[in-house]
Amino acid sequence: MSTPSLAALPIRRLTPRDLTACADLSEDRGWPREEHKWGLLLAAGTGYGIDDPEGGLVTACVVTEYGPRERPDLGAIGMVLVAERHARQGVGRRLMRHVVAEMGTTPLTLHATAYGRPLYEELGFKVTGRAEMVRGHFAPGGPEPEVFTRPAAAEDLTAILRLDEEIFGSDRTHMITRLPAFSDQLRVAEENGRIIGYASAWPNMNNHVVGPLIARDTETAKALIASLAAHTDRPLRTDIDVRHEELLAWLKERGLASISFNSVMTYGISELPGDWTRRFTPLTVAAA
Numbered sequence: 001m002s003t004p005s006l007a008a009l010p011i012r013r014l015t016p017r018d019l020t021a022c023a024d025l026s027e028d029r030g031w032p033r034e035e036h037k038w039g040l041l042l043a044a045g046t047g048y049g050i051d052d053p054e055g056g057l058v059t060a061c062v063v064t065e066y067g068p069r070e071r072p073d074l075g076a077i078g079m080v081l082v083a084e085r086h087a088r089q090g091v092g093r094r095l096m097r098h099v100v101a102e103m104g105t106t107p108l109t110l111h112a113t114a115y116g117r118p119l120y121e122e123l124g125f126k127v128t129g130r131a132e133m134v135r136g137h138f139a140p141g142g143p144e145p146e147v148f149t150r151p152a153a154a155e156d157l158t159a160i161l162r163l164d165e166e167i168f169g170s171d172r173t174h175m176i177t178r179l180p181a182f183s184d185q186l187r188v189a190e191e192n193g194r195i196i197g198y199a200s201a202w203p204n205m206n207n208h209v210v211g212p213l214i215a216r217d218t219e220t221a222k223a224l225i226a227s228l229a230a231h232t233d234r235p236l237r238t239d240i241d242v243r244h245e246e247l248l249a250w251l252k253e254r255g256l257a258s259i260s261f262n263s264v265m266t267y268g269i270s271e272l273p274g275d276w277t278r279r280f281t282p283l284t285v286a287a288a
Contacts, residue, residue: 169274
């Protein structure tokens, strides 16, 4: 019995039950398994994939939608992967075309590696920004930011959601409400009893990823990162919008090193909504 061609294999929705297969696909491409992150994305977003008749997945990706459920105002595409044995056969292009068609008129965004960027450009995505990944053990030093921070409490959630929607430019309640369980730390910056920023640190392999990081200004962002670093022995990893030059320089002075750059790309909009001056890092580049 002949194996069906890749073009004939159906694309289906993924569910949290596909978590192991998704992690296996990551590992197949030399990425970390990232089961913790996959679990969040499959629960809060919509996964798409093609089953391999020989077992596992041929390809997969996840779309996280923001805004009103019946008419989202932004969709973030992430974790676009094709199994090594099926690479360079057009299956990734087919999956992406399907996802773009499924999303209809919803504006889209993604973070692209240099490897993936040509495909996305072919599909009509435009580069609208850049993010720099930095990683390392944070070394305290120099003048401490004079902004008060503390662990977030349950009663802070309403204020966090309000601030997040204002700065992110879209409602992402279904993601932010998962942060207390998903993260090892969730902290807020406060001034005169008012929350002026928040950040979380979540476990990813041997790192703590800082994201999202929403803050009134750079000093507030520094204070939140320093407070997260003070409560972990793991290296920090984060993806910073390159326009935040002062924060990037400060992190490098504190021991974090540049690892890579991603292109921030959009489809159907000329730039991301919200206020980039107060949006420092995504929750994860896989979900904006």
